[in-house]
Amino acid sequence: MIRSLTIAERQTGLFIAIILSVIGLTMAAAARQGPMAVHGTMALILGLFLAIALAGALDKPSPRADREQNYYDEPTRFGIVMTLIWAVIAMGVGVWVAALLYWPEATPPWPATSFGRLRPFHTTGVIFGFGGNALIATSFHVLQRTSRARLADSVSPWVVLIGFNLFCVWAVTGYLMGSTQSKEYAEAEWYADLWLVVIWVVYFALYMRTLARRKEPHIYVANWYYLAFILVVAMLHIVNNLALPVSFAGTKSFTIWAGVQDAMVQWWYGHNAVAFFLTAGFLGMLYYFLPVRSGRPIWSYRLSIVSFWGIVFFYIWVGSHHLHYTALPYWVQTLGMTFSVMLLVPSWASAGNAIATLNGAWHKVRDDATLRFMFVAAVFYGLSTFEGSFLAIRPVNSLSHYTDWTVGHVHSGTLGWVAMIVFGAIYTLVPQLSGREDMAWPRAVEWHFWLAVAGTFIYVVAMWNAGITQGLMWRTYDANGALSYSFLQSVQAMAPYYLLRAIGGVLFLSGAILCALNTRATLKGVRFGVGTADRPLVSQPAE
Amino acid sequence: MLRLHYNLEKLSMGLVVGIIVAASIGGAVEIAPLFTIDQTVEIPDDMRPLTPLELAGREVFIREGCYACHSQMVRHLADEIDRYGPYSLASESAWDHPMLWGSKRTGPDLARLGGKYSDAWHVAHLIDPRAVVPTSIMPAYPWLERSLDASDIGAQMGTLARLGVPYDDARLANAAADALAQSSPDSDGAAGVAERYGDNVAIRAFDGDPSRLTEMDALVAYLQSLGTQTRLPYAIMSEEQP
Secondary structure, rough: OHOOOOHHHHHHHHHHHHHHHHHHHHHHHHHOOOOHEEEEHHHHHHHHHHHHHHOOOOOOOOHHHHHHHHHOOHHHHHHHHHHHHHHHHHHHHHHHHHHHHHHHHHHHOHHHOOOHHHHHHHHHHHHHHHHHHHOOOOOOHHHHHHHOOOOOOHHHHHHHHHHHHHHHHHHHHHHOOOOOOOOOOOOHHHHHHHHHHHHHHHHHHHHHHHHHHHOOOOOOHHHHHHHHHHHHHHHHHHOOOOOOEEEOOOOOOEEEEHHHHHHHHEEEEEEHHHHHHHHHHHHHHHHHHHHHHHHHOOHHHHHHHHHHHHHHHHHOOOHHHHHHOOOOHHHHHHHHOOOOHHOOHHHHHHHHHHHHHHHOOOHHHHOHHHHHHHHHHHHHHHHHHHHHHHHOHHHHHHHOOOOEEEEEEEHHHHHHHHHHHHHHHHHHHHHHHHOOOOOOOOOOHHHHHHHHHHHHHHHHHHHHHHHHHHHHHHOOOOOOOEEEEOHHHHHHEEEEEEEHHHHHHHHHHHHHHHHHHHHHHHOOOOOOOOOOOOEEEOOOOOO | HHHHHHHHOOHHHHHHHHHHHHHHHHHHHHHHHHHHHHHHOOOOOOOOOOOHHHHHHHHHHOOHHHHOOOOOOOOOOOHHHHHOOOOOOOOOOOOOOOOOOOOEOOOOOOOOOOOOOHHHHHHHHHOOOEEEEEOOOOOOOHHHHEEOOOOOHHHHHHHHHHOOOOOHHHHHHHHHHHHHOOOOOOOOHHHHHHHHOOOOOOOOOOOOOOOOOOOOHHHHHHHOOOOOOOOOHHHHHHHHHH
């Protein structure tokens, strides 16, 4: 990565690495003990490592002179590698905690490996580590291609990627040490949250500066989605994480929100993390890689406009469907339910647009596992958005809420939609990045596809059964008007489903490991940093 | 309209502004009015905040991720009221930073847990759940018997006081002492805890050993406090179902 930077950029990088070291040292010195001190030390070590590497390269040769005529793909490659590392680790933890629900005696007697600490490790690792890296990496690729411009500068992509991964590592290691805000999908403590804001501002600035250099008059649809992802995630992250630290030299903080307001803010954040992290960004990915891989233009331009603004406007309202029948005012619940149902229109418009794009390319879907990943992703996107609208309806929610049905719904979205589109994008991108026609092991892509589909299917069906069984057992009355089942009986009834779920998870994880190994084999032997792997800018306009 | 969008696509700042506006409306409409609730939903007269020891227990509850499997929100549905007790009121979590309503019941709801089981049951259950409930799938928490680090409790309560939780000067000044006294009923400080937090505070050696303050003391004190900070939910239920 350093060889692709000019001497001036290496000096800038050195300066930033020293700042990171100073921040790390300050945190460690101020906190002295506890998670914040450990995290400060991590930042210090990372900063020193980068500083030494950059200082040592100050007298090395500059990159070749025509660098500016090429796309900058090295950050994308780094992001893809991080995506797959996080996939294997975080999905591995997911399989492990799933197994613990079937076999709780296997819990080791150490605090750090307890279920309650590993569960947020799994969610953060998968959403932010796997999903976030995939989004950032592909956004750099898509942004440059659709703008026909090189990234606006060469240092900030690395600040974004390395800084973002530092956030992810801080977050998950914090949970293992017992530091958490307990807000779901926003568990990281205040200093990590502040750090992410800084990284996000750099990301946004880089995106806008590159867009400003574009040689296409129009901004392509994929970029609208990536922009919505960047902007709205910033808004959600900042508002939900507003907190007052007990001390600036300590990890612990209290959210400024309390009670019913906190519940509403949390699920406004929580559901829109699904909308703008796990949907908008990945739709951006779909809108670029599906047409590229299938060789077909997006079916309807108008439909993409309607669905984009529909998703941006409607999604924000729906968070309150997580709070049906609770102490949240009834009218807010009703609004959330209504918008959840309306949301089906733009969601299915997107899914339909994607599937209709494949018209005329169905033979490719049959033959090409990579394109099939994207097709299945679009189908699962349609299925899980339908399920989401359905579960948001108040009486349905009375049965499904608090049960494993929710878990099944989330995984039909994350395994079936998010992970599938990521794998489709990776299998399209990695050969390009390596200057090859295909992955190193094309047969393994086929294997991965079927492992992923089978794993998702088993997982989701098991959780549907589990959730509906739980929901019904909790509400069944006998002839005398007493509840028929104790809570414990409903726990016992879950055992076969929890076992099946773990098996589904193992299949899915095996596929992800296969993908990581395949990617490693494909990228192996490609010399990066000397410019050979960079693709030249396309000079002719798209249309 | 299409023409308008055709031109909007050429303006990156136009898209940025459009996205921010479109994505702000829903949140503003649903969240802003909730802040007038402070004036419309009254805090019950008998409502008390958590004691220092219970607050420390809440931190243990959060640290161990208990909220991932246990909700604290009884919905107003017949079967939930029959199974757990009176439905939860907004005022009950008004001082909770953050709320712990939860989203999943791998284990049962805990909103009405206080007083349902003995302290000894909780201790045995937390150390080895399957010793008490053979088919439980809850993990064991044997490390909770280590000493509680109570040095930060006063500062934490001070922060909560700045956020509006009613910890007055007397409560703040005695935070660490009250944490210790609540789990040693025969000590001199025990009367002070009752004086500052009211008579419905449990003052017991929760883990059975009054000489040592452990994380187990804190967590069990917290679990026994759940649903006992006010009697209002029970009063409402008995009015609704005479």
